[in-house]
Amino acid sequence: MSTSLERYTERVEQYASRFPRFPRFLDVMMVLALIGSASLGTQLSLPGVTPPDSDKPLEVMLGLSCFVLLKYRTHTRTVVVVVAGVTIAAIARGYLLTPLLLAPLLAAMYWLAVLCDRRTIRMYGLVVTVALLTVNLFSDGMRDLSPVLTVIGPVFWMALPLVGGSLARLRGDYLEAVKARAEHAERTREEEARLRVAEERMRIARELHDVVAHHLALANAQAGTAAHLARSNPEQSRKILDDLTGTTSSALRELKATLGLLRQDDRPDGEGLEPAPGLARLPELVDSYRSAGLEVTVHQEGARQPLSPGVDLTAYRIVQEALTNVAKHASAHAAHVTFTYADSRLLITVSNDGPATAPAPAPASGGFGLRGMRERAQSIGGELCAGPRPEGGFEVTTALPLQPSAAVQGETV
Template identity: 65%
Template structure:
């Protein structure tokens, strides 16, 4: 029942908002009839006032003043109260019908004005009409209590209902404002997520394309240089070039497949993201491109969170790509330092200082590339830090510190197995790289994988 009443009330309010003048005229006409009927009611044994025309005029003025309640609610209350007090002093009986214009004015005053204004004007109206009712002769011999309680009750009722209406409108406005704010916030958050995802995809594509194309270009140049003097080595480099291009195609397919993947559980799974376990393949590829890379591990290697593992590999990959593309260097060194809470990565090369600065494409020549910028963004995305710049003695150095998030105890066993499998894979790939001209060195405190320039 209450829901039906609220539905009809909402419909009436919507119609009133669309056609306010029609509602105001209908309200004034209805109150005019009510007040006219009320002015004709008298108590038994009480002589009715002989001012019928005066009462009609006063009630007419009251109802006409009510037409301006939307713009001037305070003035409307004052005018209607004065007219009603005069009517009561003339001897008209104080009834709800006679008080109907005042009650309507008080209701709209409570709706449109604040609580302080409503209390002041409402209290003044009640005092004035109660005093007029006490001094009026229209109630005959009725007690003082009956003369006061009636007007006070009938005048407090519209004030209470008006306050409830004002609070309800304020609540609905607040709910609508919150909904609009939530909608705007949701749209802004969606745009922000789209921007972040676009930047992440751009970094991934840059790392994949720039690295593999740089290696392919270096391998092709080296093979062309050795084609006459060492054809056997040239054929081997061309074989490595095939592997480089195949790896580029695989990573591009994985990246594009991630963009096309939907939430269908039957959709094919994607290949795992690369990590530091792919470092031997990266070293072998650089070796075939003419840059000997040695890898040293300090501390106890441990399983890394997927985000940290991918970031570490991409930073090393980009740094070695810059060495292959820009630096006139024959050797590069990668140092992995496992501390208690951070992974320290240092990539250096032995090129001359003037050329080494060129390895930082975004620093040496702004606008030429986004390699170092992407490394900075990757490090910051997981709470790490990165520095890149020329070394004092020549060459270029990239240093980054990435946070190591603690792994859960329940996963330590599985993580240890994964780490052992990763080390075994590193050893196996290093052995294959040794057959292709890549030397592998090991010691008790560090592991060194060095790719020799062909």
């Protein structure tokens, strides 16, 4: 829609650029043409009707009133009053009311309709028309004509410039509105583009944080456990080191997949990219923490229901980050994950039974830790709460919709 508005605005500007750069020259040419029309109008009369005696001063005033039109841009109402007064005086003198004689007044009324508001147009148009008809009806040249002819003709002629000027004003307002809408659409598109770039950067930052922080924390825990068991239980230590190799390999794969999203335009049909992780990989996630010495129990309440890809990824990342916080900050060696399917929402609770020690606060720059989990939940229309438990330990609770609304999906695309 905005593209069509821009094209139309360009055509309007091209049309406007065809006008000469000397508007005063056009005004002078218009005045000279009106003087010629008014002069010719004073020479016309009805057959069998004696024309009025030549009144040179009135004819001069009629010509001078045309020059007043040069001020129509700045003194529109004054121009109408002056030209109307001279024209009515000419008709009262006995000159035949014709479009040629009315040409200066018609031009003044046209610019009144173009430049003034509707109330002013109606008031001036009514007063001038009534005055013109009154003088015309009682003038000597019109006494022998039918009143219908003396009324219908002047009313029709006076209506033409008012209607034409009003249409020109409406068209000008419409073109201004089209231009304003095109400019607004341009600004809105730029702002929306900046917003989408910022949202995409935030999304990528959250993905990188979840991937790197989780695997590094897990690798650190596994390395520490292996070092602790190196002398007392070498066999178990070697097993943990084997798991550490798998952890680092998994980190590299997920990091490659995340960064590959930035290059997917260069790959046909997403070639070489792994699917986004979801709750189907939860057993693998739980086993990786168990190898690091953290016992994770998973409990489900209610019948499992299908999740949209966005909700599935969000649920997995929140559980991953919550368990990472337990491994990094809590002194407990066990964590509990509970999934509750109720109505149209999924409630996820991750808790530990250790001392009430909260995870490290998120940096002011945002996108880390608890803030990252909360942003993920809110991005699909969910909620997240985190804090110490009264009986000890720490708990993260989030409620996610099973199927986000269309508006939320559009914002997170």
